[in-house]
Amino acid sequence: MNEVAEYVEIHRHPEPKSFISRWIFSLDHKVIGIQYVMLAVVAVFIGMALSLLIRLRLVWPEQAVPLLGDLFPVGAPDGVMTPEFYLSMLTMHGTMMVFMVLTTAPQGGFGNYVLPIQIGANDMAFPRLNMLSFWTTFLSFCALMMAFFVEGGAPISGWTAYPPLSALDAAVIAGTGQDWWIISIALFCVASLLGALNFIVTTLQLRAKGLTMMRLPLTVWTWFVTAILGLLAFGVLLAAGVLLLLDRNLGTSFFIPAGLVINDQLIDRSGGSPILWQHLFWFFGHPEVYIAILPGMGVTSHILATFSRKPVFGYKVMVYAIAAIGGLGFVVWGHHMFMSGMSPYSAFVFSVLTMCIGVPSAIKTFNWIGTLWGGKIRFTSPMLFSVGFVSLFVTGGLSGIFLGQPTVDLFFHDTYFVVAHFHLIMGVAAIFGMFAGLTFWFPKMFGRFMHEGLSKVHFWLTFLGVYAIFGPMHYLGMLPHPRRYAEITGVDYLAAGGSAEIHYFITIAAMITITAQLIFLFNLVWSLFKGKVCSDDNPWEATTLEWAVPTPPPYDNFAGRIPTVYRGAYDFSLPKAKRDYAMQCNSDDMVYRQAAGD
Amino acid sequence: MSTTLAPPPVVEGETNEPPRPDTGGGGFPPVWPPGHDDDGSRGPDPGAEAVVRYKLGAWVGIAGIVMVFAAFTSAMVVRSGISGDWAPIDLPRILWLSTALLLASSYTIEKAKRLLRSGADEGLRRWLAVTLALGALFIVSQWIGWRALADKGVYLASNPSSSFFYLLTAAHAAHILGGILSLSYAVFRVWSSAVWVTRQATVEATAIYWHFMDGLWVYLLLLLTFWR
Numbered sequence: 100m101n102e103v104a105e106y107v108e109i110h111r112h113p114e115p116k117s118f119i120s121r122w123i124f125s126l127d128h129k130v131i132g133i134q135y136v137m138l139a140v141v142a143v144f145i146g147m148a149l150s151l152l153i154r155l156r157l158v159w160p161e162q163a164v165p166l167l168g169d170l171f172p173v174g175a176p177d178g179v180m181t182p183e184f185y186l187s188m189l190t191m192h193g194t195m196m197v198f199m200v201l202t203t204a205p206q207g208g209f210g211n212y213v214l215p216i217q218i219g220a221n222d223m224a225f226p227r228l229n230m231l232s233f234w235t236t237f238l239s240f241c242a243l244m245m246a247f248f249v250e251g252g253a254p255i256s257g258w259t260a261y262p263p264l265s266a267l268d269a270a271v272i273a274g275t276g277q278d279w280w281i282i283s284i285a286l287f288c289v290a291s292l293l294g295a296l297n298f299i300v301t302t303l304q305l306r307a308k309g310l311t312m313m314r315l316p317l318t319v320w321t322w323f324v325t326a327i328l329g330l331l332a333f334g335v336l337l338a339a340g341v342l343l344l345l346d347r348n349l350g351t352s353f354f355i356p357a358g359l360v361i362n363d364q365l366i367d368r369s370g371g372s373p374i375l376w377q378h379l380f381w382f383f384g385h386p387e388v389y390i391a392i393l394p395g396m397g398v399t400s401h402i403l404a405t406f407s408r409k410p411v412f413g414y415k416v417m418v419y420a421i422a423a424i425g426g427l428g429f430v431v432w433g434h435h436m437f438m439s440g441m442s443p444y445s446a447f448v449f450s451v452l453t454m455c456i457g458v459p460s461a462i463k464t465f466n467w468i469g470t471l472w473g474g475k476i477r478f479t480s481p482m483l484f485s486v487g488f489v490s491l492f493v494t495g496g497l498s499g500i501f502l503g504q505p506t507v508d509l510f511f512h513d514t515y516f517v518v519a520h521f522h523l524i525m526g527v528a529a530i531f532g533m534f535a536g537l538t539f540w541f542p543k544m545f546g547r548f549m550h551e552g553l554s555k556v557h558f559w560l561t562f563l564g565v566y567a568i569f570g571p572m573h574y575l576g577m578l579p580h581p582r583r584y585a586e587i588t589g590v591d592y593l594a595a596g597g598s599a600e601i602h603y604f605i606t607i608a609a610m611i612t613i614t615a616q617l618i619f620l621f622n623l624v625w626s627l628f629k630g631k632v633c634s635d636d637n638p639w640e641a642t643t644l645e646w647a648v649p650t651p652p653p654y655d656n657f658a659g660r661i662p663t664v665y666r667g668a669y670d671f672s673l674p675k676a677k678r679d680y681a682m683q684c685n686s687d688d689m690v691y692r693q694a695a696g697d
Numbered sequence: 698m699s700t701t702l703a704p705p706p707v708v709e710g711e712t713n714e715p716p717r718p719d720t721g722g723g724g725f726p727p728v729w730p731p732g733h734d735d736d737g738s739r740g741p742d743p744g745a746e747a748v749v750r751y752k753l754g755a756w757v758g759i760a761g762i763v764m765v766f767a768a769f770t771s772a773m774v775v776r777s778g779i780s781g782d783w784a785p786i787d788l789p790r791i792l793w794l795s796t797a798l799l800l801a802s803s804y805t806i807e808k809a810k811r812l813l814r815s816g817a818d819e820g821l822r823r824w825l826a827v828t829l830a831l832g833a834l835f836i837v838s839q840w841i842g843w844r845a846l847a848d849k850g851v852y853l854a855s856n857p858s859s860s861f862f863y864l865l866t867a868a869h870a871a872h873i874l875g876g877i878l879s880l881s882y883a884v885f886r887v888w889s890s891a892v893w894v895t896r897q898a899t900v901e902a903t904a905i906y907w908h909f910m911d912g913l914w915v916y917l918l919l920l921l922t923f924w925r
C-alpha cells in the first residue's frame with residue numbers, strides 16, 4: 100500500500116471464522132466473483148461439448164457416439180443422435196452459453212471481483228444480496244441441467260424459445276424439459292436483477308474520495324452500463340417467461356394462435372400471438388447481446404492501454420460510446436424480426452437505428468487502434484487476447500451491417516451467415532474478453548501467474564480456430580445454407596456449392612479448437628497450484644486501485660484504509676514523471692517530485 | 698517563472714488560501730471517522746451513508762419492477778387488440794376496499810417515517826404494525842376478489858382479459874408480499890431497539906417501496922378499469 104498518498108479510515112468487518120461462511124455462502128465479493136467464474140467454466144465446457152455433438156451430427160449423422168447412448172437412451176439410441184436430439188443440443192448449447200457463460204463470467208465474475216476494488220470500496224453495496232444473486236444463479240444452472248434428464252429430454256425450441264413450439268403443453272410435445280428451461284431462465288432473471296441493482300448502487304455510492312465518474316476505469320463504466328441494461332432488460336424476459344409458463348401449464352393463450360393444428364390435432368386455444376413473444380423476447384434479447392459484449396470492451400480498453408503504456412485514446416468519447424451503445428441497444432430489437440411480417444416502415448426505423456450503433460462501435464474500434472498507435476507495446480497473453488477481441492469485434496461487426504438491412508436480411512435470415520455473425524461478435528469476442536481478463540487479473544486473484552507460453556499457444560490455436568470455424572460459415576450463408584437443419588447429407592439442394600465439404604472442414608476445425616481448450620483448462624488448474632509466484636502487488640505496472648492492494652487482496656480489500664484518488668485511470672507516459680505510469684492513488688507530489696519508493 | 702517567495706496578491710473576490718489538492722470532488726465515500734463502532738451508532742455520518750445507500754437501492758429496484766409491469770402492460774395492449782376474442786370482465790367490487798386499504802397504509806407508513814426522526818419508539822412501532830396489518834388485509838381483500846370472480850366462473854384461462862386480470866393482480870400481490878416481509882423486518886428492527894442507522898435505512902427504504910406498490914396498484918386498477 101506504499102503507492103497510496105492519502106487514505107480515509109473506515110470501520111472494518113471482521114473476517115468470518117467458519118469455512119462455510121468464508122468460502123461457500125460467502126459475503127466477500129471476491130469469493131462470489133470466483134464462484135461465478137467457476138460456474139461459467141463448468142458451463143462453457145458443457146456448452147462446448149454440446150457444440151461438438153452438433154457438429155458431429157451434421158457431418159456424420161449415422162455415426163454412433165460412444166457413451167452417448169447410455170446417457171441419453173431416448174435421444175440417442177445406441178449413440179446415434181435423432182433429429183430431435185440435435186435440436187435439443189442446439190437449444191441447450193445456446194442457452195448454456197448465452198446465460199450461464201456470457202452473462203455470468205464477465206459481469207458476475209470479473210465485475211464482482213474487480214469493481215469494488217477498482218472504485219475503492221471494501222465490498223459491494225449489499226453483500227447479502229450479492230450472495231443471494233450467485234446462489235440463485237446456481238439454482239438456475241441446476242434447473243437448466245434438469246432439463247436434460249426429465250422425460251422427453253431437453254427443449255427443442257432454440258435459445259429464443261419461439262412459440263408455438265415452446266408453448267405447446269405436454270399433449271403435443273411430451274415432457275417437461277421446456278418447463279425446466281423456463282424455470283431456469285426465470286430464476287436467472289431474478290438473480291441478474293438483484294446483481295444489477297447491486298452493481299448500480301455500488302458504483303454510484305461507494306466510490307473513493309476523488310474518484311469522479313469521469314475518472315472511473317473503463318472496466319467500471321462497462322460494468323455499470325451493463326448493470327443498467329440488465330436492470331431494464333431482464334424484467335421483460337421474466338414477464339415473458341411467466342406468460343409462457345402459464346400458456347404451457349394453465350391453459351391461457353397469450354402466445355398460441357387460434358386454429359393451430361399440430362400432428363393432426365387441433366389445439367384448443369384462442370387468438371394468441373407468437374409475434375408478441377418475439378417482441379418481448381428480443382426487447383430483452385438485444386440488450387442481452389450488449390450485456391455479454393460490453394464488459395469485454397471495457398477489459399480490452401483497460402488492457403490495451405496498460406500494455407501499450409499509453410492513456411486510452413479519447414477516454415471521454417469511449418464513455419459516451421459505451422453509453423450510446425447501451426441506449427441504442429434498447430431500440431433495435433426489431434432487427435431480429437424483419438421476417439416476422441412487420442410493417443416495412445417499422446423495419447426501416449429499426450434498420451436505421453441499427454446502423455446508428457455502427458457509429459459508437461466504430462468510434463471504439465478507432466480509439467482502440469489509436470491507443471495502440473505509437474505505444475510501447477508489450478505482447479503479454481492478456482494483450483494478445485485483447486487484440487484478438489478487437490479483430491473478432493470488427494469481423495463480427497461488419498457482417499452485422501449486412502444483417503441490419505431488411506432487404507439483405509430477407510436473404511440471410513436463418514442461414515449460417517447469421518450463425519457466423521453472432522458467434523464471432525457476441526460469442527467468441529466476449530470469450531476473448533474473458534480470457535484477457537482472466538490472464539490479466541489471475542496474478543492479483545491467486546498470487547500466481549498463468550503460464551505465459553501455454554496461454555500464447557492457447558491464444559493462437561483458438562484465434563485461428565474460430566476463424567476457421569466461423570469464416571466459412573459466411574460463405575455457407577450466402578449459398579444460402581439454412582441453419583437449424585439436423586440433416587444436411589443426402590439432400591440435393593443443400594449440397595450445392597460444395598457445402599458438404601465445407602461442413603466437414605468446419606467440424607474438423609471445431610474438433611481441433613475445442614481440444615485446444617483443454618490447454619486452457621490444464622493451464623488454469625496447473626497455474627493455481629504451480630504457476631510462477633507473483634510477488635509484486637503491481638506486476639503489469641498498471642494504474643488502477645486493484646494493483647495498489649496486496650496480492651491476493653485481504654478480506655476487506657484495503658484493511659480499512661480507503662485510498663484517495665488524484666487522477667484519471669490511464670495516466671501512462673506522463674511527461675516529466677519519474678515512472679512511465681502514475682497510479683490513481685498517487686499524488687502529484689509522488690509522481691513528479693519523488694522517485695518511486697522514496 | 699516566479700522568483701519571489703511573496704504570497705500572490707489577493708484579487709477581489711478570491712482568497713489567498715493555498716489551492717486544495719484537486720481530487721475531482723466526486724464520489725460519496727463511506728466516511729466513518731476513526732474509532733467508531735461497527736454499528737456506527739456514535740455519529741450521524743455513517744447513518745447518512747447507509748440510509749442513502751438503502752434508499753438508492755429501493756429506487757433502482759423499483760426501476761426493475763417497472764420494467765416487469767411495463768412488459769405485462771404492453772403484452773396486454775397487444776393481446777387485447779390482436780384478435781376478436783377479448784371479452785371484458787366486471788371487476789369485483791371488493792377491489793375498491795383493497796384500494797382504500799392500500800391508500801391508508803401509505804398514510805400510516807408515512808406517519809411512521811415522520812416519527813422516526815423524533816425518536817418516538819412507541820408510535821413508530823404502532824404505525825409500522827398498523828401498516829403491516831393493512832398490507833395483510835389488502836392481500837385478504839384481493840383473495841376475496843379472486844374468489845368472487847372464480848365463483849362467477851371466470852378463471853385464469855377463461856378469456857385473455859381474465860388471464861391478464863389474474864396475472865397483473867397476482868404479480869402485484871407477490872410484490873406486496875415482498876413489502877410485507879420488508880415491513881416485518883422493519884418492525885423487528887425497531888422492536889429489537891436496533892441502532893438509529895439500521896432503523897432509518899430499513900424504514901425509509903421500505904417506505905419508498907411501499908409507496909411505489911401503492912402507486913403501482915392504482916395504475917393497475919386504472920388499467921384494468923379502462924383498458925377493457
